[in-house]
Amino acid sequence: MLTGIELSLTIAQIIQRLRGSHLHSQIERQAKECLHQPDVKLESLKEDVRSFLKTSGWERKLQNAVYRELQLPPRHPPAPPEHLKEPLVYMRKAQASWEKRVLKSLNSMSTELGVPLAHMRPAAEQKELTNKWNEMGTDEPDLSRFRPVYAPKDFLEVLIGLRNPNHDSSEDISVRSHWGLIQVPLNVRDIPHLREAYSELNLTSGQMGIDDHALIHPAVLCTHSLFCLHVSCVVVMEEDSAAAQQYSRQGCPTGLRADLWALILNATNQPQDVMHYEQLKAGVIQHNLLVDNLIYKDVKLTASNDDYYFVFEDFLYQVLLCFSRDTAVLEHFKYNSATPPKSYIQGEIISVIPFHGFSMYVAPLCFLYNEPSKLYNVFREMYIRYFFRLHSISSHASGILSLCLQFERLLQTHLPQLFYHLRQIGVQPLRLAFKWMVRAFSGYLSTDQLLLLWDRILGYDSLEVVAVLAAAVFAFRAENLMEVTSLASAEAVLADLSTLKVMPLIQVFLFATAM
């Protein structure tokens, strides 16, 4: 609970951030226009304008904006900005050196291949690209020389090598930490705490996707589904961000998922958003970036080869090429902890450098949104809230480091025999699960199951469920894994997750594990 001093500081900061924003000017304009209304009287001007804004839904929009601002960490007066991004000095250093390494790799690729980081397209090429904008997938450029800047397993090695200089890692203490790969003592939650935090996932609560299954008696099905549908409709119509988030914890109905997610993320598709997207598109047409080739290659290697996502190849180019040029993305990282590796063009920062598998963050969203600028906005919000944490070094509770540690701890605590057995045959469980977590399971689960998982990420505003699911998958396949005798066979057991139903796995792991 905030004290009086902290509360006034928080209020001042939020006002500062919202002042001058587009929402501010819109509300001002609305307030001016409402003066024409007959029921707005001079003597009670203030109250009448306020009640007008309330009934017309503008107060709700303001509440949503404040709610979104509250997601950002509060500023403690003596703390410098880099501390707010990441409080631990050694992690900041590690992230900085990782960023340098990635950038160096990109630069050396540029020199090696003789391709500049950026160059202006000739006019003919620009025209051709404009015409072909909606079918870039038909292009077959020669990408054999390009290779991804880094792959998830490179990043895993960096995480494994992280050490706290003040940590006493002599042999006789916390032997448990030597079972796993992550050696950083972050605070991660165990099942009792998770049960409290994720109480809506209890075995006794209905979940979308399980309990509206056809096997249930139609009468029960109708009532439950209708009720959920009704609630979600009301939430969407009321445009209540916080309610949408709460609702999403038990899963979103398929038809309303797109609207609910857009509401939770406050991703509007207003004229200025469309204009921003068009500007980025113009940038893509004008300049060719080295990073573009990496994006092409990534899409061709991952999404295009996937049975579910290959149809969206064109969309993926349209989103990712614009995303790589969006400097507004980096504006957001002034507040949030860590920054993903970024590249520079002639001194100007260009956004994120993609790694192998990056396009899989966008692919599932193509099922929900078919309008490119809306798809772009939603993806951008998802990235700056969640996905960037999966490839940055930080101590945040949703950061990949915490997720890895949590996965290992859950396994060690609740499946110790399995963990021991795997170590005996020379397999580290994290090496098997890392690629799932870094992509938030995109490309490994079937799409409907993946979207149910991402419902919870949005609903609980945390990536913790990803670590819980990884542990739950191991628990589910524990019997088979106990019989394997090599890394290759362990990988084979865990190769195909497309038949898994995520919510029953998570529910059983959290609420039915014997303590």
Added chain:
Amino acid sequence: MSGTPDDTKPVNFTVKAPVYLQIGDAKADTAHSGVCVVDVNLPFGKPVNIEEVTFKNYYTAYVTVRLLRRNPEQEAPAKWCTAVRDLPLMDNPHTEGGSQDYYTIHRTQMQVEPDHVVCARLILRQPSLAWLTFSLEDIQIFPHTEPDPEKEVSDWLSDLTLTDQHPDLEGLPDPQTVSSSIQQMWALTEVMQTNQTTASIGRFDVSETHSQPHLSCNECVHDGGDVITFGR
């Protein structure tokens, strides 16, 4: 609300080297007890009324603040008292949460009034064996300043909302009186609209005699009776 750290300067004081308490023989046994004492000597002869204490943590789990206060009126010797007992700085002494964070202890969070303080003692505790060392960095003590009587309590409110700079109005009438007179006129038109059978009003000036035709705009309601004239 009294002065914020932005306005006031911290008190100059000397911090003695932190003393890590040892168990057993100081020479032979170097087992850490997990307790460390930091003495802060405030300037001699100038007791301080503390507003807040700020510091940066480095792996300390709990901090206790003890103050040596000397009451200036009484001749009694200075007495030690506990201002804050075992304030947790880390959620879990074994893990990283809060380990390098910045903290502020405000006088309202202290159990005693931190006035006339001569010396402060910070007792740091870190029971976990996970860390090689622990301490507090960048300790600063800000003095309590009496609130400016001219500024009201809502001073911090005005800091929240940036007031617009009013442009220089030379030779122009005061905006307040202009707006109030306009409001009066508008209110009058409202009244007129609701009572449509009453007097006519003209925007332009009319002659003193009622019999002559009105010089007025077409909004007028010619109903005879009283004519209200506005100033020229």
